[in-house]
Amino acid sequence: METPKMMGDMYSVQQGVNEHPRTFLRRYLKLVRQINNVVKTVATNLFRESLQNGSLLSEQLYLNPPRDLANIQLRSEEVFKILEIREEEARRTALITKLAEGNPPLKDKRDKRRPEQPLLKRGEKEEQNVYEKMAKKKYPHIETIVPMNHIYNESKDKPIWRNPFKINSLIERRDHNKYCPFHKDVSHTLPECRSLYNQVNHILRTDGLPQYVKNTHNVAQ
Known part of the structure; x- marks a missing residue:
């Protein structure tokens, strides 16, 4: 039986x-297991509130509140993987910096591509051109009843989303305090995601998710 302490x-x-x-x-889980008949929703909310403010895990759970402790464990594993990548990149950057101080590497003039612009396959280039044309085309503004990141959070399990292109910038140049669930990577937050904005804009204009459109007359092609 649990004690008041x-x-x-x-x-x-x-x-x-x-x-x-x-x-x-x-x-935290070890402490919860010692308490009999603990209210799951209370334990779940208390864990979210007990995290360090501004941390990657805290931000992810704030944007999309967890259902229970099992959901917290599952989503925490994704954050742990991101943190492991950060730590590995930090160690690699420190090693490269140390080597460069003693023996600066020569520039390879044969490779004219920037490292943040990897080669794409033919099919990927064609698909990228489609999204570039969508992004450049001027559409009237669509008013939605909720922000576009909320539309994604509420509809992300539907088979209407295409995997976004990987973030091409070098990981050490990104803002590691921001995490995008759509890209599943660090760089920016979900409300700042241009790939998500373009996809939501396209879906709304092709009569997808009409329940989120405030003024349907603005959706005309």
Whole structure:
């Protein structure tokens, strides 16, 4: 049977300033398991509130609140993978910097491509041209009843979304405090995602998701 102290610990627990989110998640779940008949929604909300403000995990759970602790564990694994990539990139960058200080590498004049612009296959180029034309075409503004990122969060399980192109910029040049669930990568937030904006704009203009359109007369091609 749980003690008042255990219940108090669940309400007062906080992630440490330098505590890895994986370590904190394990510590929190261990505490919850010691409490009998714990209310799942309360435990789920308390975990979200106990995270460090501005952290990657906190931002992801804030944009799309979790249903339960199992959902938190599943989505946390995605964040852990991103953090592992950050750590690996930081180690690699530090090693490259150290080597460059002792022996600056020579520029390879044979490769004229910028590293942030990888070669695309023929099919990928054709598909990219379609989206570039969509982005450049001037459409009247479509008023929606909710922001476009909310439309994605509420409809992301429907088979209407195309995988966005990978972010081409070097990972060390991106804003690692921002995470885009649509790209599943760091660089920008969901409301800032231009790929999402273009796809939502296209879907609304092809009579997809009409329930989100405020003024249907603005959707005319």
